[in-house]
Amino acid sequence: MPANLNNYYGIDFGTTTSAVVGYMVMDHKPEQFFYGDDEGRPLPSVVAINKTTGEITTGREAWNKKMELSETCEYFSSVKSVLDRDTRTTIAGREWTPVDIAAELFKTLKTSVKERTGNDLSIATVAIPIGFSPEKRDKLRSAAAKAGITISSFVSEPTAAFFANYEELRSSPIVAVFDWGGGTLDVSILKNENGRISELATAGSNIAGDYIDNKIAQRIHAKIARKKGIELAFSDMPSSAQDLMLVRSERAKRALGDDDTATISINNYGPFGACRELLDYDWFADIVEPEVSMAVDCLKKAIEQSGVGLANIDRIVMVGGSSNLRPLIERMDSIYGEKLFFPDETMWNVGQGAARLAMTPGDYYSNQSIGIILSDNSFFALLSPDTPLTNWNMECHFGIVDTNEEARFVFGGSSDIEESPARFKSLSVPAYRFLQEQIILRAFVDENMVFKVIAGSTMRPREYRRVWDYSQLKCYYKLPEMRVEL
Ligand SMILES: Nc1ncnc2c1ncn2[C@@H]1O[C@H](COP(=O)(O)OP(=O)(O)OP(=O)(O)O)[C@@H](O)[C@H]1O
Ligand SMILES: [Mg+2]
Incomplete structure (x- = not known):
């Protein structure tokens, strides 16, 4: 190994996607690497375990084959939200806890680093949501440890997003970070006094992308049920049909960011058979209005609590996948206009910030x-x-x-x-x-x-x-x- 080579890693263990960012420092020059799936995107935080053989499939492969796998496998998504639950599932003779499932994702991330660079991801700074309980922190530590990764320190997700954009934000004394992902909304008002970063106020919610997908799926289901004249609740549908509808709803949600219409067609939607629904943007905007209002209020509340007044908030950093929701952007833009800042590479931001702290740790x-x-x-x-x-x-x-x-x-x-x-x-x-x-x-x-x-x-x-x-x-x-x- 060359002299002066050091590797530092930050992990964003997300509800829907996870990522590792690494800095390889050679002769004081850091080079940045992003590790996720094979396609260069963050890793979907999903794990499928075959019910008969116990074979494990994770990440993008499990995501792409969700429908196929959901017949033969136990399929786990959003494990981060249930990390502290004491549930045990026996699959092919082995007992699984949420920690064991999370460990499989850490293992996949570790393998991704190994395959790309031959390096061992053995220690990392890990980002966690605001208010992530000590119990969940402990569980996350155990999950990482099972994959051979020591968590050297935790950093809050919004703070990590701030560090990822430090060059851009260093001259702004007060910054709001709005991080809306799949499982949580995390808002933090940060004050930067010459490198002394304090959280003036924080606010958060568990209503995020997953919740929105579920709501859209239920509404589409209700439309279909009405049309076909069959009374059957979404929750009473076969689980593979529910999964299919959720996947299509998520896709339509993203499509409606750019397009005014999106189509959902499902060939075999349980007892409903073949279904096709055209969704338009206004219908969608109406459905997500309460969640968008909740998110906007959460930011307002944090700004109020910080006591600095809106005029003194220099920038509002918008990160996390759900920050791309068009109805949200429109609302935010009408309230905050120029203050909004949408970083590039936002899907890697949290991991990037964590990796920077791993490389140049403060105290x-x-x-x-x-x-x-x-x-x-x-x-x-x-x-x-x-x-x-x-x-x-x-x-x-x-x-x-x-x-x-x-x-x-x-x-x-x-x-x-x-x-x-x-x-x-x-x-x-x-x-x-x-x-x-x-x-x-x-x-x-x-x-x-x-x-x-x-x-x-x-x-x-x-x-x-x-x-x-x-x-x-x-x-x-x-x-x-x-x-x-x-
Ligand atoms: N263009 C888009 N429009 C709307 N939603 C989007 C878009 N792109 C991604 N999302 C949503 O963003 C969510 C994923 O965001 P992200 O990857 O930031 O979450 P996460 O980090 O896994 O979750 P968390 O931070 O809550 O643990 C998903 O619900 C996804 O559907
Ligand atoms: Mg996130």
């Missing part, structure tokens, strides 16, 4: 304080603003001042903690109330960015330790000096 710093309200009502800070969070931890010892058999810690330091009900902001640790007894409290931020406190009495065994966690930690990201020119 997360806390943007809030967390501490304990002591018995005299004074505040004892555990974590202060502007503290670097990588490997941060601290330990302190407390004495007991009353005769309770429990040492009770009440947390505070930020308004959301202070305003939450007592059971969420306090931690009771079993104690003996002996004079010489101490309560040892250890605080740290775990690999999933959850702030954790573990406390226990010096006179009680480990199992009497208690844990408090807080997953809403506010932080900012500080870019390093760029070591390589991008």
Whole structure:
């Protein structure tokens, strides 16, 4: 291998498509690679497992052969949305969890890197939606690990999209990122003060492309049922017919971005037989109006919450496949006009941003304080603003001042903690109330960015330790000096 060669990877593990972006740095010059399917597009996040043989088909091949495979295989799409579910499916004698299925997609991405460059994708920065629960983060880590990939850090999807377009956006102090994909809408208002990037406000929704496809499919189905005079709900159709209708609806949705009409024809639509429907743009715009309004309101809400006022938002970055919906673009354009920015290569943006962070990692710093309200009502800070969070931890010892058999810690330091009900902001640790007894409290931020406190009495065994966690930690990201020119 040549000297000074380093590879850095970012992964966009999407609900509908997934992608890896890699930077190969040789003598300080990075070269960018996109890895997805064999056709140079991101990989459809679908997995099919043969019901008899257990054979696994993933990505574009599984997507292209969806109809054929849905007869012989268990077919999984949008696994990201159900990652935290404890479901188990037995297929050809093997039990599958959502994590196992997600792992197959990571394996396919890893293979794609190997086949193209011979390199091993073994460590990566991975982008996740806003509000992706610590549980889901953990599951995603396990899925990647099963494919031999270590997740070095997470970055929020809108923040990654921002970094992918950093050159274009660096002179805009406040930027809104609007990322509407297949499974989620993620909006983030970002402030950039000389490379210190903080999220001023975020908003999100689970209503996205998949939901819209489903709605269109139901409406077309209702049209067909009316015409043919057969009463049969879409959900009661054979699953292969439902799948077929969903695929055609998704295709029509995209076609109506450019054309004023789209046709859906299905030769064998269950008991309805051959069907053909002509869809026009106005009908379509009417159907998606509530979702478009929801998305526009989500952006408005985030802008309001950020407190900066619309006039101070410099750019609105539109990414994610569903940002191409024509009714959305028309609405957004009438409200925000010149502020809208549609990057090139948007389907690779999130992976690209994650890869840039993998290559030139900055650091997360806390943007809030967390501490304990002591018995005299004074505040004892555990974590202060502007503290670097990588490997941060601290330990302190407390004495007991009353005769309770429990040492009770009440947390505070930020308004959301202070305003939450007592059971969420306090931690009771079993104690003996002996004079010489101490309560040892250890605080740290775990690999999933959850702030954790573990406390226990010096006179009680480990199992009497208690844990408090807080997953809403506010932080900012500080870019390093760029070591390589991008
Ligand atoms: N031209 C288009 N018009 C409307 N919708 C589109 C268009 N192109 C793609 N989409 C939709 O965008 C969605 C996929 O977008 P994207 O690849 O950004 O999602 P994802 O990253 O997989 O999902 P998420 O970020 O929610 O996990 C699909 O629902 C797809 O139908
Ligand atoms: Mg996405």
